[in-house]
Amino acid sequence: xxxxxxxxxPNPRRVNLFLAEKGLVIDTVEINLRGGGQFxxxxxxxxxxAMVPCLELDDGSVLGETMAICRYxxxxxxxxxxFGRDARExxxxxxxxxxxxxxxxxxAADALRNEGxxxxxxxxxGPRDYPQIPQxxxxxxxxxxxxxxxxxxxxxxxxxxxxERFTMADINAWVTVEFAARVRVxxxxxxxxxxxxxxxxxxxxxxKALPPxxxxx
Amino acid sequence: xxxxxxxxxPNPRRVNLFLAEKGLVIDTVEINLRGGGQFxxxxxxxxxxAMVPCLELDDGSVLGETMAICRYxxxxxxxxxxFGRDARExxxxxxxxxxxxxxxxxxAADALRNEGxxxxxxxxxGPRDYPQIPQxxxxxxxxxxxxxxxxxxxxxxxxxxxxERFTMADINAWVTVEFAARVRVxxxxxxxxxxxxxxxxxxxxxxKALPPxxxxx
Numbered sequence: 414x415x416x417x418x419x420x421x422x423p424n425p426r427r428v429n430l431f432l433a434e435k436g437l438v439i440d441t442v443e444i445n446l447r448g449g450g451q452f453x454x455x456x457x458x459x460x461x462x463a464m465v466p467c468l469e470l471d472d473g474s475v476l477g478e479t480m481a482i483c484r485y486x487x488x489x490x491x492x493x494x495x496f497g498r499d500a501r502e503x504x505x506x507x508x509x510x511x512x513x514x515x516x517x518x519x520x521a522a523d524a525l526r527n528e529g530x531x532x533x534x535x536x537x538x539g540p541r542d543y544p545q546i547p548q549x550x551x552x553x554x555x556x557x558x559x560x561x562x563x564x565x566x567x568x569x570x571x572x573x574x575x576x577e578r579f580t581m582a583d584i585n586a587w588v589t590v591e592f593a594a595r596v597r598v599x600x601x602x603x604x605x606x607x608x609x610x611x612x613x614x615x616x617x618x619x620x621k622a623l624p625p626x627x628x629x630x
Numbered sequence: 631x632x633x634x635x636x637x638x639x640p641n642p643r644r645v646n647l648f649l650a651e652k653g654l655v656i657d658t659v660e661i662n663l664r665g666g667g668q669f670x671x672x673x674x675x676x677x678x679x680a681m682v683p684c685l686e687l688d689d690g691s692v693l694g695e696t697m698a699i700c701r702y703x704x705x706x707x708x709x710x711x712x713f714g715r716d717a718r719e720x721x722x723x724x725x726x727x728x729x730x731x732x733x734x735x736x737x738a739a740d741a742l743r744n745e746g747x748x749x750x751x752x753x754x755x756g757p758r759d760y761p762q763i764p765q766x767x768x769x770x771x772x773x774x775x776x777x778x779x780x781x782x783x784x785x786x787x788x789x790x791x792x793x794e795r796f797t798m799a800d801i802n803a804w805v806t807v808e809f810a811a812r813v814r815v816x817x818x819x820x821x822x823x824x825x826x827x828x829x830x831x832x833x834x835x836x837x838k839a840l841p842p843x844x845x846x847x
Contacts, residue, residue, distance in 0.1 A: 481721045508694055511697060512694075512695065548765070559758055
């Protein structure tokens with residue numbers, strides 16, 4: 414099994430926190446997304462989606478998609494459980510995984526990729542080129558800020574996002590908040606619950622061991 | 631437990647096919663999204679996200695998000711298994727769930743909601759209003775068509791999308807293809823594998839029992 418990573422990018426960071434919380438160490442190849450490593454022939458022959466992270470299994474098949482990789486590894490290494498132990502946990506963890514991604518993470522990606530030269534003609538990751546749509550910058554920031562506000566309200570009186578213990582939903586929401594800062598959407602001073610939760614997670618060993626995220630674009 | 635549904639909308643259709651394949655019958659309330667039922671006070675008091683489908687649990691908490699609802703019910707009703715029996719199944723089902731949604735379903739929604747009067751000022755579902763971005767119409771259609779092409783290529787020599795039996799990934803991909811037709815993105819005549827798979831699923835009792843989808847917008 415081999416893991417294709419790029420430790421600065423937000424999707425791999427979700428997997429990397431999952432691996433560290435599980436205590437898993439996997440043979441890893443760094444694909445330099447800033448140098449176009451995902452488009453080199455050797456990698457694309459493995460993963461035609463030209464996306465990182467992905468996991469090459471021992472039979473040569475390649476599993477893409479952050480949450481698919483984590484779920485695959487959760488079955489192989491069930492403890493500590495991060496995706497839920499009963500129906501209620503499974504449901505609310507998935508609900509918050511999805512809210513973090515759809516309402517916060519993807520909008521932050523819209524804001525990042527739809528302006529500037531670096532992603533010119535590359536508004537979406539993957540094998541196909543799409544032009545930037547400048548209106549997605551402001552909309553992406555507004556949506557990410559709305560998610561932070563919702564998350565702050567939700568965290569009042571709560572230690573963790575989905576259930577009464579640390580789970581994958583915390584990882585997904587935390588990386589979303591971290592990623593939003595790259596487009597200068599940050600917790601407000603008065604969002605005390607969001608700040609408390611974010612700082613508490615940042616103090617966990619797995620989070621402290623993560624290389625720093627890139628500065629704002 | 632009470633299920634809030636709108637049988638014409640694509641997200642509830644994913645849950646409804648899941649329920650029918652499981653043989654589950656749940657107390658159901660229809661929320662008329664075309665009449666703004668999701669914004670009525672009684673429903674919003676239950677679900678501030680103002681989205682359908684959602685599942686009200688016996689303790690009064692409300693579980694939103696299509697895939698969270700299905701995963702909750704899968705734990706309670708494990709057979710027939712639709713989310714995977716081992717790590718490999720779990721991983722590839724989730725990969726295709728996500729590819730169908732991110733590469734096909736959400737782009738089709740972009741194409742549908744970013745033009746015309748019906749979704750004016752309502753480019754995204756949920757509690758907040760966002761203006762339409764006309765460029766997302768053509769981009770949404772192009773992305774949905776690309777997903778159909780990728781799915782057709784993937785289905786060569788395959789009966790099902792993710793593993794060698796019917797799973798949630800088939801439901802998600804099928805509803806995505808169905809939904810794309812509403813924005814006039816349809817399988818090409820030469821996409822024989824996609825057509826074969828789509829027709830085979832449509833002949834299943836659960837799919838035949840589904841009310842017809844709305845015609846193209």
